[in-house]
Amino acid sequence: MTDQTLSLPLTERPAAIRPSTSYWSGVRRRLARDPVTMICAAILLVILAAVIFAPLLFPLDPYKTSMIRRLKPPGTPGFLLGTDELGRDMLARLIHGGRLSLFMGFAPVLVATCIGATLGIIAGYAGGAVNMGIMRIMDVFYAFPSVLLAVAISGALGPGIINGLFALTLVFIPPITRVAESVTTQIRAQDFVDAARATGASATRIVTGHVLSNVAGPILVYAAGLISVSIIIASGLSFLGLGVSPPTPEWGLMLSAMRQAIYVAPVNAVLPGAMIFIVSICFNMMSDGVRSAMDVRA
Amino acid sequence: MTHENAPLPVESAAPLVSVENLSVTFRSPDKTVTVVNDVSFTLREGEALCLLGESGSGKTVTMRSLMRLLPPTAHYTGRIRLRGIDVLALKAGQLSGIRGSLVSMIFQEPMTALDPVFTIGQQIAETVRRHDGVSHAAARTRALDLLELVQIPSARRRLDAYPFELSGGLRQRAMIALALSCRPRILLADEPTTALDATVQIQVLLLLRSLQRELGMSTIFVTHDLGVACEVADRVAIMYAGRFVEHGAVDDVLTHAAHPYTEGLLHSTVHAERQGGRLEPIAGSPPDLAALPPGCSFEPRCVFARAACRAGMPPLSERGAGQLARCIRGSSIHEASAPVYDAEASL
Structure with missing residues (x-):
């Protein structure tokens, strides 16, 4: 056998035997060649950096009001993006508001992913009555539209950031559980799970080794898509007065407060909404790009 | 654990x-x-x-x-x-x-x-x-x-x-x-x-x-x-409808198959010696395992089927050195009405 390969001319060697960290380097290469994903990632990176570092570097005061300089248009000296209905600096408020909005986007999804993935993998791998129990409970939550459920829960708990986070987390657990369960069910039926059992692997070993590593990709891609939803619902809660309360800057709350000024200063009024829009669409397109870059095996 | x-x-x-x-x-x-x-x-x-x-x-x-x-x-x-x-x-x-x-x-x-x-x-x-x-x-x-x-x-x-x-x-x-x-x-x-x-x-x-x-x-x-x-x-066992129908050394089974199903398999396979000839398929399809025929499960498809085949599943019987077949045809109990020798008991 070895003789045979040695006699193969180098050009005829299959590409596959090039030294291979190939899967991840392939993913990286495909991502680098995808301009849409790269642009979205760049925009998100800039926004994230601004939101995290700008308040530390520049003296931005999102709370300082002034009756004289209300609703100044963008470009006014000292107020790059103008002022809001109480004369507060829009740029400062957008940056500070972004901290909260992005946090409300990430945190519930992160927590819900941990809980949902665990539940889903347990349900999918155990099957039978366990699956039945977990998935039917999830179905109950699923029966409500996500926005309505979030509004109902935070309405019942009262306004506040913590309650909003809790409501959002609860909203995202069922869909993540369902994705995790369906992927796990597929993985469990694969021969390599049988093969692992045939070499004497225990159930714990199969779940933590084979199932988790196969399920992680689809779940993370799905969860990345939920971040934008989370930002939007969080903003929606604030808009309805259920999430963050004034004067705390938050994109949804700002949008709500500025809507009366839409005819007076349309650009200022639209800015928070534009931020929500840009961040969510970038997250969506980026998670799509990552999904297709990772998906060579199917 | x-x-x-x-x-x-x-x-x-x-x-x-x-x-x-x-x-x-x-x-x-x-x-x-x-x-x-x-x-x-x-x-x-x-x-x-x-x-x-x-x-x-x-x-x-x-x-x-x-x-x-x-x-x-x-x-x-x-x-x-x-x-x-x-x-x-x-x-x-x-x-x-x-x-x-x-x-x-x-x-x-x-x-x-x-x-x-x-x-x-x-x-x-x-x-x-x-x-x-x-x-x-x-x-x-x-x-x-x-x-x-x-x-x-x-x-x-x-x-x-x-x-x-x-x-x-x-x-x-x-x-x-x-x-x-x-x-x-x-x-x-x-x-x-x-x-x-x-x-x-x-x-x-x-x-x-x-x-x-x-x-x-x-x-x-x-x-x-x-x-x-x-x-x-070294050895081969032919399975049909969940049972061994023939079992023995590869050479024995392939050269003188004792069960009609084995013969059928051999005839429906391409051989070097039988080049050019038409393959003979086994008529019919395997039985539904939930509703097996009362006698020999191969009986509905068997060219040698007769009334005795419907009486009951024949036991595996010996056909020479270590070769066993589950068929009444050509066995030592050929025309006997009841099975007299259960090969499995002596395994």
Whole structure:
């Protein structure tokens, strides 16, 4: 056998035997060649950096009001993006508001992913009555539209950031559980799970080794898509007065407060909404790009 | 998990594999189907047995029950002993004590039987580490040895390859390496070459044959390909509707088949000697296992069928040196009305 390969001319060697960290380097290469994903990632990176570092570097005061300089248009000296209905600096408020909005986007999804993935993998791998129990409970939550459920829960708990986070987390657990369960069910039926059992692997070993590593990709891609939803619902809660309360800057709350000024200063009024829009669409397109870059095996 | 380290009861001086009156029944709410019915065989150290039959004849289920690798809806009766260990009596936790180390398995479709997110090397090394408790480096060295054992070219680079980067033949070799990683005494191969193209098939079969001899393993092959059976097996068992219908040394069974089904299989296969002739198919299709005919299950398709065949399932009867067939035609009880000799009892 070895003789045979040695006699193969180098050009005829299959590409596959090039030294291979190939899967991840392939993913990286495909991502680098995808301009849409790269642009979205760049925009998100800039926004994230601004939101995290700008308040530390520049003296931005999102709370300082002034009756004289209300609703100044963008470009006014000292107020790059103008002022809001109480004369507060829009740029400062957008940056500070972004901290909260992005946090409300990430945190519930992160927590819900941990809980949902665990539940889903347990349900999918155990099957039978366990699956039945977990998935039917999830179905109950699923029966409500996500926005309505979030509004109902935070309405019942009262306004506040913590309650909003809790409501959002609860909203995202069922869909993540369902994705995790369906992927796990597929993985469990694969021969390599049988093969692992045939070499004497225990159930714990199969779940933590084979199932988790196969399920992680689809779940993370799905969860990345939920971040934008989370930002939007969080903003929606604030808009309805259920999430963050004034004067705390938050994109949804700002949008709500500025809507009366839409005819007076349309650009200022639209800015928070534009931020929500840009961040969510970038997250969506980026998670799509990552999904297709990772998906060579199917 | 606490059972894993408990010593397994071992009886010495028994054949490596001994299966007695094994029946496997699948129960679902609407019906109960007996997929394997009263199967008995033994296998000595270093022997290769081939289970041959068409789809749904119970060959895979028979093989998988040797390591209890069937869904929980399966119910076993009878007795399976591997090196004296009563497999059906083991607790769930004790099974991992025999799987991999005593008995291991090669799957039909190597693409799905290897985990797509780990490299070949990682998968083999992980199994080695789990069983032998050796270091990372030692496990990797052993993985490399195994890839070389199964004659994978440029083995060192293939260690870091993911399954999708390998061709079908190499994947099946990697699967074999994985199955051999814990030095099993019994190797089960479920249609190991069905997913491969014809030129690669023979290479993999020859490899399996030489590995089996080199390592002194007992092997059970499942196949529906008579050619494969001739190539790799010492003994062959023909299965039909969940039962052994013929069982014996490969040469005996293939040269003078005693069961009409075996004859039918032989006539419907392409031979070098019979080039140019028309193949004779077996008329009809296999019976529904949930509604078997009252007598011999092959009777509805059999050209030799007569009234006596509908009376009851004929027992396996002896046809010369170690060859058994389940047919009343040409047996010592040829025209007798009642079976007088149950071959299985003397096994």
